[in-house]
Amino acid sequence: xxxxxxxxxxxxxMDNVYKWLEDQGIKYIALNGYVAIRYTIRISNNRIDLVKDxxxxxxxxxxxxxxxxxxxxxxxxxEDYKSVLENVVKTVKSSKRGIxxxxxxxxxxxxDVYPGGYDPSVFNVNASIDYITHFMDDLSEIFERVSxxxxxxxxxxxxxxxxxxxxxxKLTSVLLNLRGFxxxxxxxxxxxxxxxxxxxxxxxxxxxxxxxASINYNVEHVEESVHKVIFTPLAFSNILYYLGTLLSxxxxxxxxxxxxxxxxxxxxxxxxxxxxxxxxxxxPYPSLFDEEGIERRRVYLVKDGVLSSYILNILYRGxxxxxxxxxxxxxxxxxxxxxxxGEHMDVDDLFNEVKxxxxxxxxxxxxxxxxxxxxxxxxxxxxGFYIRKGSIRGCFIGARLNMNIIxxxxxxxxxxxxxxxxxPWDTDLYTKxxxxxxxxxxxxxxxx
Amino acid sequence: xxNPNDLAEYMVEYGLARNFDIVIARxxxxxxxxxxxVNGEVASTSINRTNGLGAKLIYKGVNIHxxxxxxxxxxxxxxxxxxxAKAKAYSKDKFRYVTFYEVESTDISHVVKEDKPxxxxxxxxxxxxxxxxxxxxxxxxxxxxxxxxxxxxxxEEKYITTSEGVKVYSKIPRILLHYRLVSKAGDKYIxxxxxxxxxxxxxxxEYESLKSDVKSILDTMxxxxxxxxxxxxxxxxxxxxxxxxxxxxxNSVGHAFEADRVLGMEGGQLGESYVSKNDLNNxxxxxxxxxxxxxxxPSLFGYYLYDDDGxxxxxxxxxxxxxxxxxxxxxxxxxxxxxxxxxxxRAESYMDEPIVRMGVTYFEPGDRGFKELIEEARxxxxxxxxxxxxxxxxxxxxxxxxxxxxxxxxxxxxNPLKYPVIETTSNIILKSVKALGDDLRLYPLICIKGEPIxxxxxxxxxxxxxxxxxxxLRR
Numbered sequence: 073x074x075x076x077x078x079x080x081x082x083x084x085x086m087d088n089v090y091k092w093l094e095d096q097g098i099k100y101i102a103l104n105g106y107v108a109i110r111y112t113i114r115i116s117n118n119r120i121d122l123v124k125d126x127x128x129x130x131x132x133x134x135x136x137x138x139x140x141x142x143x144x145x146x147x148x149x150x151e152d153y154k155s156v157l158e159n160v161v162k163t164v165k166s167s168k169r170g171i172x173x174x175x176x177x178x179x180x181x182x183x184d185v186y187p188g189g190y191d192p193s194v195f196n197v198n199a200s201i202d203y204i205t206h207f208m209d210d211l212s213e214i215f216e217r218v219s220x221x222x223x224x225x226x227x228x229x230x231x232x233x234x235x236x237x238x239x240x241x242k243l244t245s246v247l248l249n250l251r252g253f254x255x256x257x258x259x260x261x262x263x264x265x266x267x268x269x270x271x272x273x274x275x276x277x278x279x280x281x282x283x284x285a286s287i288n289y290n291v292e293h294v295e296e297s298v299h300k301v302i303f304t305p306l307a308f309s310n311i312l313y314y315l316g317t318l319l320s321x322x323x324x325x326x327x328x329x330x331x332x333x334x335x336x337x338x339x340x341x342x343x344x345x346x347x348x349x350x351x352x353x354x355x356p357y358p359s360l361f362d363e364e365g366i367e368r369r370r371v372y373l374v375k376d377g378v379l380s381s382y383i384l385n386i387l388y389r390g391x392x393x394x395x396x397x398x399x400x401x402x403x404x405x406x407x408x409x410x411x412x413x414g415e416h417m418d419v420d421d422l423f424n425e426v427k428x429x430x431x432x433x434x435x436x437x438x439x440x441x442x443x444x445x446x447x448x449x450x451x452x453x454x455x456g457f458y459i460r461k462g463s464i465r466g467c468f469i470g471a472r473l474n475m476n477i478i479x480x481x482x483x484x485x486x487x488x489x490x491x492x493x494x495x496p497w498d499t500d501l502y503t504k505x506x507x508x509x510x511x512x513x514x515x516x517x518x519x520x
Numbered sequence: 521x522x523n524p525n526d527l528a529e530y531m532v533e534y535g536l537a538r539n540f541d542i543v544i545a546r547x548x549x550x551x552x553x554x555x556x557x558v559n560g561e562v563a564s565t566s567i568n569r570t571n572g573l574g575a576k577l578i579y580k581g582v583n584i585h586x587x588x589x590x591x592x593x594x595x596x597x598x599x600x601x602x603x604x605a606k607a608k609a610y611s612k613d614k615f616r617y618v619t620f621y622e623v624e625s626t627d628i629s630h631v632v633k634e635d636k637p638x639x640x641x642x643x644x645x646x647x648x649x650x651x652x653x654x655x656x657x658x659x660x661x662x663x664x665x666x667x668x669x670x671x672x673x674x675x676e677e678k679y680i681t682t683s684e685g686v687k688v689y690s691k692i693p694r695i696l697l698h699y700r701l702v703s704k705a706g707d708k709y710i711x712x713x714x715x716x717x718x719x720x721x722x723x724x725x726e727y728e729s730l731k732s733d734v735k736s737i738l739d740t741m742x743x744x745x746x747x748x749x750x751x752x753x754x755x756x757x758x759x760x761x762x763x764x765x766x767x768x769x770x771n772s773v774g775h776a777f778e779a780d781r782v783l784g785m786e787g788g789q790l791g792e793s794y795v796s797k798n799d800l801n802n803x804x805x806x807x808x809x810x811x812x813x814x815x816x817x818p819s820l821f822g823y824y825l826y827d828d829d830g831x832x833x834x835x836x837x838x839x840x841x842x843x844x845x846x847x848x849x850x851x852x853x854x855x856x857x858x859x860x861x862x863x864x865x866r867a868e869s870y871m872d873e874p875i876v877r878m879g880v881t882y883f884e885p886g887d888r889g890f891k892e893l894i895e896e897a898r899x900x901x902x903x904x905x906x907x908x909x910x911x912x913x914x915x916x917x918x919x920x921x922x923x924x925x926x927x928x929x930x931x932x933x934x935n936p937l938k939y940p941v942i943e944t945t946s947n948i949i950l951k952s953v954k955a956l957g958d959d960l961r962l963y964p965l966i967c968i969k970g971e972p973i974x975x976x977x978x979x980x981x982x983x984x985x986x987x988x989x990x991x992x993l994r995r
Contacts, residue, residue, distance in 0.1 A: 116785040119616040124585035148571030148589035220788030251788040327666035441908035444709035518917035
């Protein structure tokens with residue numbers, strides 16, 4: 073399969089759509105074209121259930137006549153695009169008030185290929201089948217059974233705008249999500265994202281699985297208490313995802329984010345950085361520009377513990393009097409990828425610092441009781457471990473972590489260990505972090 | 521222009537010519553309008569179309585799903601050839617052998633009519649929501665800082681054709697209204713989200729019902745800010761409202777009874793089930809409990825008549841008199857049980873394989889009036905609706921945080937309570953049901969499952985229900 077082969081027709085199609093939009097008298101046009109090749113191999117109980125693939129083309133238009141913005145995604149380059157876009161154009165033309173929309177005026181052409189961000193070897197489905205089959209065999213020595221998937225994407229993104237931004241890039245992305253099951257509810261999820269199979273680091277993943285699975289204690293229901301908690305990168309990814317969405321200019325402007333009025337304020341007890349950098353080497357979902365043609369770049373949301381930026385597109389840059397951060401998303405400014413870093417300690421030092429607490433390897437089903445105040449709970453998904461005297465002693469299931477997103481960062485104990493890229497099953501954000509220690513989290517359970 | 525239905529037919533024809541055992545091809549076209557109104561202004565609008573061909577192909581037991589949105593015979597041929605090459609290469613012991621129960625041929629067309637088509641009446645809906653925004657400001661006794669109304673109107677058109685002669689055309693328009701309110705009292709904020717919707721045109725959004733729900737939320741916000749008290753941790757009799765009984769039907773029964781979860785096939789995704797394959801006919805709830813999943817109920821958000829395997833659906837009896845009666849199946853899981861599918865296969869888009877999903881899941885109402893339930897509770901809590909809920913990935917350990925909630929004392933509703941938390945298990949909650957009300961209300965919900973995640977429209981619901989001796993915590 074070749075992503076370039078499929079994009080030939082897309083280019084012609086985009087030319088037709090662009091000309092038609094110009095003829096309608098639209099002032100600001102950003103026309104995105106995508107070609108995507110995807111496949112997923114699903115397994116359960118040590119068997120492959122399904123191989124699925126797709127070859128798709130789509131366009132996305134972002135249009136404005138000076139106030140507000142209108143978007144449209146057309147998946148399937150059917151010839152009657154006008155039947156959809158006529159309604160879009162009509163709405164854009166009738167929009168005469170709202171937030172001012174002012175794209176940058178400088179011309180930029182973006183055609184660089186991200187180094188290592190596109191590896192066409194991922195399109196060899198047989199290699200992925202062999203990879204996951206091999207993995208299942210190795211994991212079957214550690215776990216009773218394995219379920220999960222490997223998902224591969226290859227995407228080509230082309231953009232043409234009425235304000236001088238043009239470009240294209242290609243990316244490939246691989247996501248491994250395998251869950252091992254032992255007896256009495258002991259489960260552990262191996263999750264890693266990269267731009268190719270070889271970068272997933274098979275040996276290191278297997279070692280990680282062995283390390284966790286070899287911890288041999290009776291699985292108990294968790295004890296309700298207030299704990300110091302160490303989150304693995306996968307567990308903390310869920311929190312970073314909600315942080316990202318609540319830092320979107322849309323959630324601030326709409327008035328429901330707990331981070332309203334905190335710009336420039338110290339929001340973390342440690343001098344951490346949280347940033348997005350789709351061009352950073354190793355980012356498993358690289359990108360050169362957003363859907364308005366604004367360059368992706370390193371954008372610090374939190375710098376040295378201080379909230380330094382919201383996530384913005386062209387529309388919301390006007391509201392917040394800042395430049396767009398290059399985060400034009402589905403409809404609103406949206407986090408693309410997020411990286412947590414900062415001074416970090418040895419893993420042993422973090423465990424000693426926590427001394428008495430718990431290690432949580434995966435959470436999900438995060439639900440906000442009060443989104444404006446940032447109060448929420450997340451449910452334990454895989455095995456958790458008790459930390460006693462700085463070492464792992466015992467394991468548990470059934471925990472629910474009662475948190476507040478502001479307090480999580482105010483109560484940071486520290487970061488430790490290797491930083492890795494992950495993406496939990498129930499979020500759509502790739503994040504990179506290491507182990508994260510957080511103080512003062514109330515743990516409850518339905519098992520009582 | 522090539523007719524996409526012809527391409528679906530060609531996919532079946534070419535698949536059979538290339539010796540696939542079964543081909544289920546689907547043309548799926550979804551047009552979606554999204555309008556967001558924030559604090560009285562239209563903040564964004566989008567129109568999206570997702571349009572393509574997907575097919576499930578079985579070759580000597582190997583299960584392949586392929587899709588494309590390149591509309592040409594050449595493209596379809598390429599997808600089938602690539603599927604065949606994969607299936608031949610992978611017919612080995614690491615694959616699960618798939619068989620399908622046979623079905624009879626059928627040819628049917630099914631279109632849901634819109635009394636007030638969204639495209640023609642959207643301005644009326646926007647105008648109503650703008651008026652409601654004004655009413656909120658006038659009505660609320662506290663400062664409502666954020667008022668968001670998100671309209672998601674989408675029409676799903678499908679043509680399913682299979683190698684066994686099934687041909688089903690359907691067109692179902694749906695609307696979902698999500699709203700979010702945030703208020704402020706002193707230095708405290710209170711927030712609450714709500715949903716309303718159904719299948720059909722904008723008549724699915726019943727304005728008076730919406731207005732009533734919103735006013736109730738505003739009253740509750742005031743109560744939480746100024747009148748509500750915390751409840752002491754302990755065991756209580758609880759009367760739960762329609763929304764909460766619906767969430768329990770969805771979480772503790774619907775998801776847990778999806779046969780693919782029961783069989784462990786979602787283990788790396790949504791999760792497995794606390795119910796095992798051999799639990800059919802076992803007691804799971806008190807004998808008052810009957811739970812159904814019925815996608816054939818008209819006008820609802822989760823409504824459909826034929827599933828994406830081309831199977832006619834029906835009301836599924838999940839729990840009858842407290843006993844597990846039936847699981848939800850697609851053709852794949854049904855074949856493992858050696859029974860016909862009960863029509864639960866659904867796919868979000870042409871790119872997705874149809875997996876086992878719910879439609880409209882609810883507790884069957886009983887015979888008690890609301891007052892009778894409160895009197896029967898004597899001392900306890902009435903939780904009308906919730907602001908937070910979650911459940912673990914086996915459908916056991918669950919939590920519901922009450923939003924509008926009151927103390928029940930002496931068989932009467934007393935003062936409002938602040939965020940009482942139910943944290944319990946499915947086993948406890950289903951067996952604690954003592955009486956069911958005679959009312960039934962159903963709510964729309966977007967349900968997630970699969971890999972990548974597939975979002976599909978469903979309904980949840982039930983009557984008011986009295987559950988006893990349930991542990992409650994303060995938040």
